[in-house]
Amino acid sequence: MKTISNPNPSTWSDILKRPTQTVNDIETTVTQIFDDVQRNGDQAVAKYTQLFDGAELASNTVTTEEVELASAKISTELKQAIQQAKTNIENFHKAQKTEKVSVQTAKGVNCWQEKRAIQKVGIYIPAGTAPLFSTVLMLAVPAQIAGCKEIVLCSPPNKEGKIANEILYTAQLCGVTKIIKVGGIQAIAGLTFGTASIPQVYKIFGPGNQFVTVAKQLATKYGVAIDMPAGPSELLVVADDTAKASYVASDLLSQAEHGADSQVILVSTSQNLINAVAEEIEVQIKALPRQDIAKQAIENSKSILVETDAIALDLINQYGPEHFIVCTKDDDFYVNGIENAGSVFIGNYTPESAGDYASGTNHTLPTNGFSKAYSGVNLDSFTKAITFQKITKEGIQNIGRTIELMAEAEGLQAHKNAVSIRLKDLK
Amino acid sequence: MKTISNPNPSTWSDILKRPTQTVNDIETTVTQIFDDVQRNGDQAVAKYTQLFDGAELASNTVTTEEVELASAKISTELKQAIQQAKTNIENFHKAQKTEKVSVQTAKGVNCWQEKRAIQKVGIYIPAGTAPLFSTVLMLAVPAQIAGCKEIVLCSPPNKEGKIANEILYTAQLCGVTKIIKVGGIQAIAGLTFGTASIPQVYKIFGPGNQFVTVAKQLATKYGVAIDMPAGPSELLVVADDTAKASYVASDLLSQAEHGADSQVILVSTSQNLINAVAEEIEVQIKALPRQDIAKQAIENSKSILVETDAIALDLINQYGPEHFIVCTKDDDFYVNGIENAGSVFIGNYTPESAGDYASGTNHTLPTNGFSKAYSGVNLDSFTKAITFQKITKEGIQNIGRTIELMAEAEGLQAHKNAVSIRLKDLK
Numbered sequence: 001m002k003t004i005s006n007p008n009p010s011t012w013s014d015i016l017k018r019p020t021q022t023v024n025d026i027e028t029t030v031t032q033i034f035d036d037v038q039r040n041g042d043q044a045v046a047k048y049t050q051l052f053d054g055a056e057l058a059s060n061t062v063t064t065e066e067v068e069l070a071s072a073k074i075s076t077e078l079k080q081a082i083q084q085a086k087t088n089i090e091n092f093h094k095a096q097k098t099e100k101v102s103v104q105t106a107k108g109v110n111c112w113q114e115k116r117a118i119q120k121v122g123i124y125i126p127a128g129t130a131p132l133f134s135t136v137l138m139l140a141v142p143a144q145i146a147g148c149k150e151i152v153l154c155s156p157p158n159k160e161g162k163i164a165n166e167i168l169y170t171a172q173l174c175g176v177t178k179i180i181k182v183g184g185i186q187a188i189a190g191l192t193f194g195t196a197s198i199p200q201v202y203k204i205f206g207p208g209n210q211f212v213t214v215a216k217q218l219a220t221k222y223g224v225a226i227d228m229p230a231g232p233s234e235l236l237v238v239a240d241d242t243a244k245a246s247y248v249a250s251d252l253l254s255q256a257e258h259g260a261d262s263q264v265i266l267v268s269t270s271q272n273l274i275n276a277v278a279e280e281i282e283v284q285i286k287a288l289p290r291q292d293i294a295k296q297a298i299e300n301s302k303s304i305l306v307e308t309d310a311i312a313l314d315l316i317n318q319y320g321p322e323h324f325i326v327c328t329k330d331d332d333f334y335v336n337g338i339e340n341a342g343s344v345f346i347g348n349y350t351p352e353s354a355g356d357y358a359s360g361t362n363h364t365l366p367t368n369g370f371s372k373a374y375s376g377v378n379l380d381s382f383t384k385a386i387t388f389q390k391i392t393k394e395g396i397q398n399i400g401r402t403i404e405l406m407a408e409a410e411g412l413q414a415h416k417n418a419v420s421i422r423l424k425d426l427k
Numbered sequence: 428m429k430t431i432s433n434p435n436p437s438t439w440s441d442i443l444k445r446p447t448q449t450v451n452d453i454e455t456t457v458t459q460i461f462d463d464v465q466r467n468g469d470q471a472v473a474k475y476t477q478l479f480d481g482a483e484l485a486s487n488t489v490t491t492e493e494v495e496l497a498s499a500k501i502s503t504e505l506k507q508a509i510q511q512a513k514t515n516i517e518n519f520h521k522a523q524k525t526e527k528v529s530v531q532t533a534k535g536v537n538c539w540q541e542k543r544a545i546q547k548v549g550i551y552i553p554a555g556t557a558p559l560f561s562t563v564l565m566l567a568v569p570a571q572i573a574g575c576k577e578i579v580l581c582s583p584p585n586k587e588g589k590i591a592n593e594i595l596y597t598a599q600l601c602g603v604t605k606i607i608k609v610g611g612i613q614a615i616a617g618l619t620f621g622t623a624s625i626p627q628v629y630k631i632f633g634p635g636n637q638f639v640t641v642a643k644q645l646a647t648k649y650g651v652a653i654d655m656p657a658g659p660s661e662l663l664v665v666a667d668d669t670a671k672a673s674y675v676a677s678d679l680l681s682q683a684e685h686g687a688d689s690q691v692i693l694v695s696t697s698q699n700l701i702n703a704v705a706e707e708i709e710v711q712i713k714a715l716p717r718q719d720i721a722k723q724a725i726e727n728s729k730s731i732l733v734e735t736d737a738i739a740l741d742l743i744n745q746y747g748p749e750h751f752i753v754c755t756k757d758d759d760f761y762v763n764g765i766e767n768a769g770s771v772f773i774g775n776y777t778p779e780s781a782g783d784y785a786s787g788t789n790h791t792l793p794t795n796g797f798s799k800a801y802s803g804v805n806l807d808s809f810t811k812a813i814t815f816q817k818i819t820k821e822g823i824q825n826i827g828r829t830i831e832l833m834a835e836a837e838g839l840q841a842h843k844n845a846v847s848i849r850l851k852d853l854k
Contacts, residue, residue: 077832080829081829081832081833082833085829088532092532092540102522103518105514106515109786109787111519111786111787113523113805118800120799130839131837133836133837166836202799203800220647220656223796225797225801229647250849253845254844254845284841284844288840290838290841294841335815338813339544343813343814343816344815345816347818349819349823350817350818350823351823351846352845353845354823356830357829357830357842358826358830359536359826360533360538361538361814368650372545373630373811375812378540385805385807386765386771386798387769387782387788388762388770388773389772389781389782390774390777391777393776396781402511403778403780403784405504406505409560409593410557410561412557412684412685413684413716414681414711414715417677417680418678418680418681418779419781421673421674422677
C-alpha cells in the first residue's frame with residue numbers, strides 16, 4: 001500500500017481516481033447478442049449458453065425436483081446461517097415500508113402518494129469461482145416484501161448444466177417464482193425482450209462482469225430499469241489510534257480479495273496506525289487462499305495521512321465510497337457528516353463482511369462514486385411511487401384561477417380550457 | 428379518434444403501441460459535442476450556443492440584476508398564482524420526508540437507514556414556444572426541501588441572449604443557486620463534466636427534445652444520474668356515463684396540444700360516452716390556438732370500448748400511462764387496482780392540468796410505459812438512502828458464526844477472517 005502524506009486538496013481527485021474501465025469495445029458484441037435474442041428467442045439463448053457456458057440444455061428452466069435435490073445437499077449448519085441472515089435482512093427491509101403520504105394542499109384538493117410493487121423483476125446471479133447465494137438473499141428478500149408478483153432469477157449453468165445448490169436453495173427459500181439457467185448477455189437480453197422460457201421483466205437487479213454490466217446498460221435503452229450502474233467493489237476505512245490495526249487490516253483484505261481491480265483506501269490522522277496496518281496486512285495476507293488477487297489489489301491501494309478529521313471527511317465525501325468503515329475516537333463526527341457513501345460500518349466490531357452477509361443491510365451498493373446520486377438497493381428499489389389527486393368542486397374553485405393563469409403564461413390554452421370549462425359550470 | 432371495440436387481449440400490445448422514436452442517428456452528434464465540451468469547456472459551450480441558439484454572450488451566467496429586472500416584469504396576479512402553486516407543491520413534497528429507519532436486527536446489531544441530499548443537482552428547462560416555469564417549480568422546490576446545496580438551472584437563451592422572465596423569477600423564488608444561459612446537448616455536457624462557468628453536478632433533471640434526451644442518456648455513462656428516461660407525454664382516461672363528456676374532451680385536448688406525437692387514449696365501457704366525447708372534441712378543438720398540433724395528436728389517438736371495468740384495468744396496467752384520469756361510477760376499483768401509472772386524477776373535477784401546475788403533485792412523470800418500473804419525480808429523487816450499522820461485542824458474537832459459514836461457502840476466506848479475528852479476541 002502506497003502512503004500519501006497530507007496531500008493538497010487539489011491533488012485529491014487524482015489520488016482518489018478509480019481504475020478506469022473501457023467498455024466500448026464490447027458494446028458491439030452486446031448489441032449483436034441482443035439483436036439475436038430479440039429476433040430468435042430461446043434458439044439464440046441456447047446457442048450462446050453452449051458457446052459461453054459450454055452447456056447443452058434440454059430445458060433451461062429449473063424444476064421443483066432439481067431444487068429439492070439441491071436443498072437436500074446443503075448442510076443444516078449452513079441452512080441455519082442462511083435463515084438467520086434472511087431474518088435479519090427481512091426485518092431491516094420490512095421496516096423500510098412507508099405509509100401512504102396524504103395531504104390536503106388546499107381545501108378540496110386531496111393529494112396522496114402510494115408505493116406499488118414493480119410487478120416483474122429479474123435477478124441476475126453470476127456464477128464463477130463461488131456461488132453468490134448471499135446476493136440472492138439481498139435481492140429476492142426485499143422483492144418479496146415489496147410484493148413483486150414475478151421474481152425471475154437467472155444464473156449461468158456450469159458445463160454439466162447445473163446451478164450451484166446454494167443458489168437454488170436460497171432462491172426457493174426467498175420466494176423466487178422462476179429460476180432459469182442462463183447467464184451473461186443472453187440472460188439480460190432474455191429478461192429485456194422475453195423469450196418462450198424467459199419472462200420479460202420491468203427491472204433487472206444484480207452484479208456481473210463487464211459483459212453483464214454493458215448488457216444492463218443496453219437494457220435501459222429498451223425501457224427496462226436497472227438497479228444501478230456497476231463498477232469494481234471498493235472500501236474506504238477511516239481509522240485512528242482507537243482502531244485495532246489487525247481488524248482494519250482484515251477488513252481491507254476482505255475487500256481486496258474480491259478482485260485485482262478492487263479499491264482499498266485507508267485514511268488516517270495517525271501515521272502509527274497506518275504503519276501498524278501495513279504490517280498486519282503483510283502477516284495476514286500470507287494465510288489467504290486468494291492472496292494473489294488480494295496482493296494486486298493492495299498494491300494499487302493507498303493509505304492517506306491527513307491532519308484533521310475535518311480534512312478526512314471532505315476527502316471521503318469527495319470519493320463517495322461504496323463501503324465506509326469508521327473507527328475513530330469521534331465516530332459521530334463521520335456518521336453525521338458523511339454525505340456520499342453506500343453503507344457505513346461503525347466501530348471495531350463492525351466488519352464490512354457483517355453487512356455483506358448478515359447484519360440486515362443490503363450489500364448491493366453504489367460503487368465508482370455513484371453514491372453521490374444513487375442509493376444502494378433497498379425496499380423502494382422494488383416499488384415505484386404513484387401520486388393521486390382528487391379535487392372537489394370547491395377544490396377546483398380554490399386553485400382553478402391559478403391553473404388558468406399559469407397555463408396561459410405557458411401558452412397552453414387547452415390546459416387552461418380544461419379548468420375554465422369546469423369553473424363555468426360551477427358559477 | 429379511432430374507436431376500437433372490445434379488442435382481443437392478444438391485440439392490446441399492438442393497439443397500445445407508442446409512436447416509436449429512433450434516436451440512433453443523433454448519437455454521433457451528441458457524442459461529438461460531449462467530447463468537445465469535455466476538452467474545451469466554456470469555449471466549446473459558447474460555440475454551440477452561437478450555432479444552435481444564435482446567441483453571442485459576454486457571460487452565460489445570469490446576474491442578480493437580470494433576475495430583479497425579470498421579476499419586476501411579472502404581473503402581480505401571475506406572481507400570486509406561482510406562489511399558490513409553490514405552496515401546494517411544497518406542502519405535498521415536505522410530507523414525503525421519511526424518518527430514519529432503525530432496527531436492532533439481532534441483539535447488539537443496530538442497523539439504520541437515513542436519506543441524505545444529493546449535494547449538486549442540475550435542472551434543465553427547455554425554451555421553445557413558451558417558458559416552462561412550472562417545471563422550475565416541480566424540480567427546484569423538492570431540491571430545496573431535500574437540502575441540495577447546489578441547484579444549477581440551465582436554459583437556452585433566445586437570440587437576444589435572454590431567458591424568459593417567468594423562468595428567472597421562479598428560479599430565484601425556489602432557491603436555485605445558479606442560473607446559466609445554456610441549452611441543448613452543450614448544457615447537459617457542461618453539467619456532466621463541469622466547465623469554468625457550469626458546475627459539475629451529480630444528477631440532472633428535466634425535460635427536453637430528443638437531443639437533450641440522448642445527451643442525458645450519455646451523461647449516465649459518465650456516472651451522472653438522471654431523473655428518468657423521457658418520451659412524449661401521454662394521457663389515458665377511463666370514463667363511463669358518470670363522466671361529463673365535455674370535461675373528458677377538454678382533458679384529452681389539453682394533452683393533445685403538447686405535440687403531434689402526444690398519446691391520448693380513452694377507455695370506456697360506454698359507447699355513448701365515446702360518441703359524446705368525439706363530438707365534444709370536434710367542437711372544442713376549433714377554439715384552440717394550437718389546433719393543428721392537437722388535431723394531429725387526436726388523429727393518432729384511440730377510443731377503446733371494453734365490456735367490463737376489470738378488462739379496462741388490465742389493459743390500463745399493461746399500458747402504464749403517465750397521466751391517468753379516472754371518472755367512473757366505481758373510481759375506487761381503479762384507484763386500488765392501478766399498478767402502473769405516473770399520476771392519477773380522480774373524478775369530474777380533477778383535470779390533468781391541475782397536476783401539471785398547482786395541485787401539489789409533481790408533473791415530471793414516467794412516460795413510455797416506464798411507470799412499470801419508475802416513479803415520477805418526488806422528494807426522494809433528490810436524496811439517496813445510506814445504510815449504517817454498528818455492532819457491539821455481543822452483536823458480533825451473535826451473528827459472527829453465520830457470517831463465517833456463509834463467507835466460507837462463497838469461497839471468500841478473508842471475509843470470514845475479518846470476523847474470526849474479532850471473535851477470537853472475544854473468547
